[in-house]
Amino acid sequence: MQYNFNEIEAKWQKYWAKNQTFKAENNSEKEKFYVLDMFPYPSGAGLHVGHPLGYIASDIYARYKRHKGFNVLHPMGYDSFGLPAEQYAIQTGQHPAITTETNINRYREQLDKIGFSFDWSREVRTSNPKYYKWTQWVFIQLFNSWYNKDSDKAEDIQTLISIFEKEGNATVNAVCDENVDAFSAQDWNSFSNKRKQEILLHYRLTYLAETEVNWCPALGTVLANDEIVNGVSERGGHPVVRKKMTQWSMRITAYAQRLLDGLDKIYWPQPLKDSQTNWIGRSEGASAIFNVNGHDAIIDVFTTRPDTIFGVSFMTLAPEHELVSKITTGEQKAEVEAYIEATAKRSERDRMADVKTITGAFTGAYAEHPFTKEPIPIWIGDYVLAGYGTGAVMSVPCGDQRDYDFAKHFNISIPNIFEGVDISEEAFADKSTTVITNSDFLNGLKYTKAVKRAIYELAQLGQGEGKINYRLRDAVFSRQRYWGEPFPVYYVDGMPQMINAEHLPIELPEVEKYLPTETGEPPLGNAEVWAWDTDTNKVVHNSAINNATVWPLELNTMPGWAGSSQYFNRYMDSGNENDIFSKEAINYWQDVDLYIGGSEHATGHLLYSRFWQKFMFDKGLVPKDEFAKKLINQGMITGTSAFVYREEETGNVISKGLIEGKKVTPIHADVSLINTSDELNIEGFKKWLPEYKATEFVLEDGKYVVGREVEKMSKSKYNVVSPDSICEDYGADSLRLYEMFLGPLEQSKPWNTAGISGTHSFLKKLWRLYFDENGAKFTNAEPTKDNLKTLHKTIKKVEEDIENFSFNTSVSTFMICVNELISQKCTSRAILEPLAILVSPYAPHIAEELWEQLGHDESIATVSFPIFDGSHLVESTKQYPISFNGKMRFTLELPLDMGKDEIEETVMAHEKTQQQLQGRTPKKIIVVPGKIVNIVG
Numbered sequence: 001m002q003y004n005f006n007e008i009e010a011k012w013q014k015y016w017a018k019n020q021t022f023k024a025e026n027n028s029e030k031e032k033f034y035v036l037d038m039f040p041y042p043s044g045a046g047l048h049v050g051h052p053l054g055y056i057a058s059d060i061y062a063r064y065k066r067h068k069g070f071n072v073l074h075p076m077g078y079d080s081f082g083l084p085a086e087q088y089a090i091q092t093g094q095h096p097a098i099t100t101e102t103n104i105n106r107y108r109e110q111l112d113k114i115g116f117s118f119d120w121s122r123e124v125r126t127s128n129p130k131y132y133k134w135t136q137w138v139f140i141q142l143f144n145s146w147y148n149k150d151s152d153k154a155e156d157i158q159t160l161i162s163i164f165e166k167e168g169n170a171t172v173n174a175v176c177d178e179n180v181d182a183f184s185a186q187d188w189n190s191f192s193n194k195r196k197q198e199i200l201l202h203y204r205l206t207y208l209a210e211t212e213v214n215w216c217p218a219l220g221t222v223l224a225n226d227e228i229v230n231g232v233s234e235r236g237g238h239p240v241v242r243k244k245m246t247q248w249s250m251r252i253t254a255y256a257q258r259l260l261d262g263l264d265k266i267y268w269p270q271p272l273k274d275s276q277t278n279w280i281g282r283s284e285g286a287s288a289i290f291n292v293n294g295h296d297a298i299i300d301v302f303t304t305r306p307d308t309i310f311g312v313s314f315m316t317l318a319p320e321h322e323l324v325s326k327i328t329t330g331e332q333k334a335e336v337e338a339y340i341e342a343t344a345k346r347s348e349r350d351r352m353a354d355v356k357t358i359t360g361a362f363t364g365a366y367a368e369h370p371f372t373k374e375p376i377p378i379w380i381g382d383y384v385l386a387g388y389g390t391g392a393v394m395s396v397p398c399g400d401q402r403d404y405d406f407a408k409h410f411n412i413s414i415p416n417i418f419e420g421v422d423i424s425e426e427a428f429a430d431k432s433t434t435v436i437t438n439s440d441f442l443n444g445l446k447y448t449k450a451v452k453r454a455i456y457e458l459a460q461l462g463q464g465e466g467k468i469n470y471r472l473r474d475a476v477f478s479r480q481r482y483w484g485e486p487f488p489v490y491y492v493d494g495m496p497q498m499i500n501a502e503h504l505p506i507e508l509p510e511v512e513k514y515l516p517t518e519t520g521e522p523p524l525g526n527a528e529v530w531a532w533d534t535d536t537n538k539v540v541h542n543s544a545i546n547n548a549t550v551w552p553l554e555l556n557t558m559p560g561w562a563g564s565s566q567y568f569n570r571y572m573d574s575g576n577e578n579d580i581f582s583k584e585a586i587n588y589w590q591d592v593d594l595y596i597g598g599s600e601h602a603t604g605h606l607l608y609s610r611f612w613q614k615f616m617f618d619k620g621l622v623p624k625d626e627f628a629k630k631l632i633n634q635g636m637i638t639g640t641s642a643f644v645y646r647e648e649e650t651g652n653v654i655s656k657g658l659i660e661g662k663k664v665t666p667i668h669a670d671v672s673l674i675n676t677s678d679e680l681n682i683e684g685f686k687k688w689l690p691e692y693k694a695t696e697f698v699l700e701d702g703k704y705v706v707g708r709e710v711e712k713m714s715k716s717k718y719n720v721v722s723p724d725s726i727c728e729d730y731g732a733d734s735l736r737l738y739e740m741f742l743g744p745l746e747q748s749k750p751w752n753t754a755g756i757s758g759t760h761s762f763l764k765k766l767w768r769l770y771f772d773e774n775g776a777k778f779t780n781a782e783p784t785k786d787n788l789k790t791l792h793k794t795i796k797k798v799e800e801d802i803e804n805f806s807f808n809t810s811v812s813t814f815m816i817c818v819n820e821l822i823s824q825k826c827t828s829r830a831i832l833e834p835l836a837i838l839v840s841p842y843a844p845h846i847a848e849e850l851w852e853q854l855g856h857d858e859s860i861a862t863v864s865f866p867i868f869d870g871s872h873l874v875e876s877t878k879q880y881p882i883s884f885n886g887k888m889r890f891t892l893e894l895p896l897d898m899g900k901d902e903i904e905e906t907v908m909a910h911e912k913t914q915q916q917l918q919g920r921t922p923k924k925i926i927v928v929p930g931k932i933v934n935i936v937g
Helices: 005-019 052-067 083-092 096-114 129-143 157-167 185-190 193-201 252-265 270-280 306-311 330-343 348-353 401-410 425-429 447-461 567-573 583-589 605-618 682-688 723-729 732-741 753-770 785-803 807-823 829-839 844-853 900-909 911-917
Strands: 032-037 071-073 145-148 153-156 206-216 221-223 241-250 282-292 298-303 314-317 361-368 375-380 392-395 464-470 489-492 495-498 531-533 538-540 550-552 594-597 631-633 637-647 664-669 707-712 877-884 887-895 924-928 932-936
Touching: 005 096, 005 732, 005 844, 032 052, 032 583, 052 071, 052 096, 052 594, 052 732, 052 785, 083 096, 096 723, 096 732, 129 145, 129 206, 129 495, 129 605, 145 157, 153 157, 153 605, 157 185, 157 193, 193 206, 193 495, 252 270, 252 282, 252 464, 252 605, 270 605, 282 306, 282 447, 298 306, 298 314, 298 392, 306 447, 314 401, 330 361, 330 375, 392 401, 447 464, 489 550, 567 583, 567 605, 723 732, 732 753, 732 807, 732 844, 753 807, 753 829, 753 844, 785 807, 785 829, 807 829, 829 844, 877 900, 877 911, 887 900, 887 911, 900 911, 900 924, 900 932, 911 932
Parallel strands: 032 071, 032 594, 314 375, 594 631, 877 932
Antiparallel strands: 145 153, 206 221, 206 241, 282 298, 282 361, 282 464, 314 392, 361 375, 489 495, 531 538, 531 550, 637 664, 637 707, 877 887, 924 932
């Protein structure tokens, strides 16, 4: 009976789909376990073998938990809004929905072929109106909330309005915009409706404000920091500039401390926690206020080192700081404006990373030192960021390397207040540094006391106070794109109004073009039916706008992270059309028990999702304020890229062994054109890249040998391997085992297709344990002691490995187990049935077939996991080496509890002993129970 893996895998995939084998119930007496993968963006390229690594690991764990009796939720969906589909629409005119649907179908086909135990009845797509209805709904909840520092949580905006009506805002302790004007209850009650709405925008958790953003002219949209690489857009490599725009923002800063504190409650990788900790960037220090000479203006700076204030010799503002245009003198205007224009072309990330380049411009203005009253020159420099702190720093060149370099470069004075004192960070860490200044109140104090004294003295002047600052900034939530969630917002007299929840979803309109309008509006500006009728509560034609009952709708769409910030909760009850999820569902599933995905999402999706979850917790919508207990970052499967080498002087393409001493440019070659000996199919290469059709290829020994390099597996590097061909040639079970066998889950490892033959051979060997050419080999024979020992040490090891996510060592254990059982000639059903269950999480198709052939009607998927019995591993006998004059001649298995005299008697009576002695009487018999027997002749 042959192992026909293609037939077996197709059969069981069909069975699982028909019987909904992996469908989870929201109301079960079983204990729940929620396993989640970061859902994919369905690109046109489909999956390559690197993509399923995390999915296979999570699937093994989900299947294992089902065997352990849990009600397992293991869903899958698609993060289906995004730039690639929109860019394709711009290029081809094809609607992004069509492209997305095609790509999803391709992904689904590939995922099914690998045999994942997903509950497809809960599938979500972020671009489906039935799904983004609830993204819009959460946005409305955020808009209608404010953050109360006293209760330390989000509250309904109506509670804030009530306070304003009775007390004004003097007693309100809220997270809000800086410099909100004070007003009394009488003032509030006399304000116009528009003025009240303007004030409330300063407090709402999602709000409209003019914000510095990363603008990509070529893509016509704002980009998040994590969508920019080396100063250009990740998508397409286009230039990005800094620009002020009116945008929707999320007040994630309200949750900065809770986001930090929450990291102590979750089992996430420490490097990822460190990334979030650094991104949030909590620091303690002081706010210090410097008056600007000749202007009714102040510069507020945050500093962790207020004790160094007497070392300030200049101030540096971010080029985007709002004061720059007001205080720059006429003589300096041209230089400052030119510098601002140049700076706008650099991303914040580039500015933060570039510590060597020194640039800046003098505004011509001066500030007044709070204590000495001396004039301090005000400069601008792109190493100061508008969004970090206050966008201004007091520069102390004698205490900060970057300030020192800046001062030296521009010949600014450097007063040395720390002469002879170690001012390194290490010195301050042990609180031992003594401050030396021209101030009596700081001179000679240790670091901690000096900081407190400086804050006190600033407060006495009314020019400062102690403050905690966070690097984290509010998240820009607007994108100038078409293919994204529409905002449920219309505008009355320029002020945003929320559409009532019962009228959701507000669906994307049809547009003729997916580019921004000729007047610079986002793509939705091309829509002709994009106005809101407050009488009919419907989207109507723009020609009906009368600014009385019909109003313009928001033209921006939400960013890519909107739909992924609560999808894990929606999975719990994805078919619910009346609520985001039912109380029954959320109270049963609670949170994600195991989340697997990439570390690249540390400061994007994973941070925003934690923010949304905490907000929903505040509103009483979810029972936990952290959405995932445990997170694992799977490593990357890398590809072995191939390179040909074009000589710059001649244009010839030179074989790898001949390039030494020549100036060449490496060019990626498609790995499908390379054989196992690294030889290039030259004719295939010329067809693939026609521009090389007439190029001379310089060979070595009659062949062209490519260069090899391990890189990230990527379509752009032409080193991808499709799982389709692997499944066709070796089977999905072979692929699953091989990906796990490559190495520890969290580590990156290179792909080598040749290696998969090893796991495929193992599966064939496993099959031969159950079947031969005549059919089934298994019997009802009693298992031997060795059979049971092999089985139970395998149960123990596999269970430990799965619980510790050491999937690679389990595969080795299976191989050892099968080899031992074959050598033992094991045919016992009592051994082979539990072995099939052990293998099932890793290689589910072959396990299902073995289970059925063993005579079972039900799927193996929910059969109980074998129970480890340690008694089978306890040795009751000892294989004694029997030596004569110190040389071992044979072994003899004896009970471990046999006494010394009985051992001697048994050994002496053995026929092999008599053969060795040949009638001689030994001089001495040495017996060490449990160890050796030595007969001295």
